[in-house]
Amino acid sequence: MIIDGKKIAETLRQKLKKEIIEIKSSFKSVPGLTVILIGEDPASKIYVRNKEKFSKEIGINSEVIKYPENIEEKEVLSKIIELNKNRKVSGILVQLPLPKHINKQKVIETILPEKDVDGFHPINVGNLSSGYDSKIPCTPLGCLILLKEVEKNLSGKHAVVIGRSNLNGKPMAQLLLKENCTVTITHSKTKDLKSQCNKADIIIAAVGKPKFVKGDWVKKNAIVIDVGINKTSDGIVGDIDFNEVSKVARAITPVPGGVGPMTIACxxxxxVECFKRANS
Incomplete structure (x- = not known):
């Protein structure tokens, strides 16, 4: 089975669109999302364009603030502080990666936790790992929704997460623990990664290596979620060797059209969640 991320994302967006219509009639205002984009990174520009397009489509007030690559850090931080105080802004997102002279940690920590739609603020990270209510990073949340489309009850399943980044690997492991999975986090220093993957009921790969996970790494009927996006001479491919793995897996996400659309929908x-909390 191929898990259709585009279709599932579209369903989620339609649900949010209806919710925003109700919000508008109750509160006489709508959620607002402000994205800060620094520099000219081509992938970031595409992401931001899609975020803006889909925000407007479902009725979110969307604003993109663009800065040149050489903007001073203090100017970015003072803009974030200004947005923190603006009641019309429900969520703030600073598009990563940032230029080298801007401290990513400082930027993330300046955003109010309650406006941190990316879920990267240490308070949100701490809440997630403590099992409390928190903002959940968009990509792992998208992966979890895709998993649940295939298997509603993940309790007791053995999940292997390949990659330990703050963006995906670590929060993904926390979400899977919350679902009562047994979780193994693997990374570049893991010995015999293949044998770890062979035991997994669920594999989530986010390593940034094209076609890294091969067919003989995956046990029959495993569910495989591919977070990777790699440009190659064959076009865009994931971290999973789709042709090989799709023959053995019970379900697999394609690249493109799998996790990507879900990240933006989440x-x-x-x-919308930030708006509801601020107005409850």
Whole structure:
């Protein structure tokens, strides 16, 4: 089975669109999302364009603030502080990666935790790992929704997460623990990664290596979620060797059209959640 991320994301967006219509009639205002984009990174520009397009489509007030690559850090931080105080802004997102002279940690920590739609603020990270209510990073949340489309009850399943980044690997492991999975986090220093993957009921790969996970790494009927996006001479491919793995897996996400659309849909969901919390 191929898990259709585009279709599932579209369903989520339609649900949010209806919710925003109700919000508008109750509160006479709508959720607002402000994205800060620094520099000219081509992938970031595409992401931001899609975020803006889908925000407007479902009725979120979307604003993109663009800065040149050489903007001073203090100017970015003072803009974030200004947005923190603006009641019309429900969510703030600073598009990563940032230029080298801007401290990512400082930027993330300046955003109010309650407006942190990316779920990267240490308070949100701490709440997630403590099992409390928190903002959940968009990509792992999208992966979890895709998993649940295939298997509603993940309790007792053995999940292997390949990659330990703050963006995906670590929060993904926390979400899977919350679902009562047994979780193994693997990374570049893991010995015999293949044998770890062979035991897994669920594999989530986010390593940034094209076609890294091969067919003989995956046990029959495993569910495989591919977070990777890699440009190659064959076009865009994931971290999973799709042709090989799709023959053995019970379900697999394609690249493109799998996790990517869900990440943006979950960002919109987080923005709506921020608005609801601020107005409850």
């Amino acid at each position: 960002l919109l969901r987080n923005t």
